[in-house]
Amino acid sequence: MRLLKSNKLLSVVNSYVVDSPQPSNLSYLWNFGSLLATCLGLQLVTGIILAMHYTPNVDLAFISVEHIMRDVNYGWLIRYLHANGASFFFIFVYLHIARGMYYGSYKSPRILPWSIGVIILVLMMGTAFLGYVLPYGQMSLWGATVITNMLSAIPWIGGDFVEFVWGGFSVNNRTLNRFFSLHYLLPFILAALAILHLMTLHVNGSGNPLGVSSNSDRIPMHPYYMFKDLITIFLFFLAMAIIVFYLPNVMGHSDNYIPANPMQTPPSIVPEWYLLPYYAILRSIPNKLLGVIAMLASLLILLAMPILDTARVRGSQFRPLMRFAFWVFVTDFFLLMYLGSQHAEEPYITIGMIATAIYFRWFVILLPVIGIIENTLMDIATENSDKH
Incomplete structure (x- = not known):
């Protein structure tokens, strides 16, 4: 019985750690x-x-x-x-x-x-x-x-x-x-x-950097x-x-x-550095309840990404517009982190409001719109290639 349990455990370890097939280009x-x-x-x-x-x-x-x-x-x-x-x-x-x-x-x-x-x-x-x-x-x-x-x-x-x-x-x-x-x-x-x-x-x-199926090369x-x-x-x-x-x-x-x-x-009350972006979002909204909702939404909106991303191509490797948008998001995230570490005074309050607006509009507007634009350009390119 013990030998059977040991063999099952070893087979699980072997499946997940040893023989687990992975794409060759990770x-x-x-x-x-x-x-x-x-x-x-x-x-x-x-x-x-x-x-x-x-x-x-x-x-x-x-x-x-x-x-x-x-x-x-x-x-x-x-x-x-x-x-x-x-x-x-x-x-x-x-x-x-x-x-x-x-x-x-x-x-x-x-x-x-x-x-x-x-x-x-x-x-x-x-x-x-x-x-x-x-x-x-x-x-x-x-x-x-x-x-x-x-x-x-x-x-x-x-x-x-x-x-x-x-x-x-x-x-x-x-x-x-x-x-x-x-x-x-x-x-x-x-x-x-x-x-x-x-x-x-x-x-x-796992996925892979190219965003294509790698079942034939693992x-x-x-x-x-x-x-x-x-x-x-x-x-x-x-x-x-x-x-x-x-x-x-x-x-x-x-x-x-x-x-x-x-x-x-204390002169200024700040959380640890890794919570600062969300603290900045909380402070950027004057209404207390809406601020709390916005802070939670800034995390939970990640769950909606599979729906919000309308692009047919996976990832940003072959999507120049999406690559640019990604770095806009990263810049905004670091800006929010910096603003969260500062006192709640001008100009940080106004900049925080703008950065918060950019954060949410990136998910709700920019992500789906870029997908639609790229899909349209891809369809046009496919039609032109078919004509030739």
């Missing part, structure tokens, strides 16, 4: 999946170790983090790996999504893995926000207060719902306990979704792409080592090394 842009799996594993291991020493109490949380840094053997290393690992996680997931958008990975028959990927992104952001609150520095407390207060925008039940989330009338011990429990639990749900993402991708296989995952993945994984570990040993706080906020003080508001 570039290094297809390595982000293995990098994200490595990041998730690192976050799980370091998170479990940190949880052994962390105390979810408003009076002891900050002290317990300092205890980890100073007294636990290699605690500083574990903490910095976990904190910077979250940043690398988001770097890789943004690049992974950008590659999917550029090469049309969201089109049929890969709509399901794309949709699961978007759900993973939303869950990642929630998990990262919960983790940012746990050190209970100044930015943790006030970031939690501001972000959870967004729930008060819900009509009729908003105020009561905020108090329900807090477990009181402000961020307190109950809030910290709830956030810690959820932050510990959600990564395991993320891992389950990542496995589901891989399983659905395995049904039709090679096994091992050894060809296994070693290719190892190259980028080693480069990731090298970059992580440089950050952890020489620049451990470069992606964090200095105010979070000040113990939380509910009587003193």
Whole structure:
């Protein structure tokens, strides 16, 4: 019986990792999946170790983090790996999504893995926000207060719902306990979704840079792409080592090394860098409820890409108009990231409104219109070639 179970497990590993047929022309842009799996594993291991020493109490949380840094053997290393690992996680997931958008990975028959990927992104952001609150520095407390207060925008039940989330009338011990429990639990749900993402991708296989069928030209995952993945994984570990040993706080906020003080508001309240574009969208809309809806819509609109993209050709490799539009979107995303880090004052408010309008119009107007234009040009070119 044990031998039978072992053989089944080995056959699954062989199917997904060893003999899995892959297109022969995949570039290094297809390595982000293995990098994200490595990041998730690192976050799980370091998170479990940190949880052994962390105390979810408003009076002891900050002290317990300092205890980890100073007294636990290699605690500083574990903490910095976990904190910077979250940043690398988001770097890789943004690049992974950008590659999917550029090469049309969201089109049929890969709509399901794309949709699961978007759900993973939303869950990642929630998990990262919960983790940012746990050190209970100044930015943790006030970031939690501001972000959870967004729930008060819900009509009729908003105020009561905020108090329900807090477990009181402000961020307190109950809030910290709830956030810690959820932050510990959600990564395991993320891992389950990542496995589901891989399983659905395995049904039709990966796309490729050309956007055409590669069923006639596939090679096994091992050894060809296994070693290719190892190259980028080693480069990731090298970059992580440089950050952890020489620049451990470069992606964090200095105010979070000040113990939380509910009587003193920081000069500026900003989330972590990877949430800044969505924070800018939230702030750019004067109405609180509409701002929250816009922030959620800016993520969930990715689910509509298979419908909004009207082009018959997959990806942007042979679509000059779409290539230009893609880089317009990337520029706008980085602009929103910058605006989210600035004070809510002019000219940043006005520029934020324009950048937010561009963000949504890119999906709703530019993406389908470019597809229609390119389809029309393709039909004209086909008719002309038939005449000759």
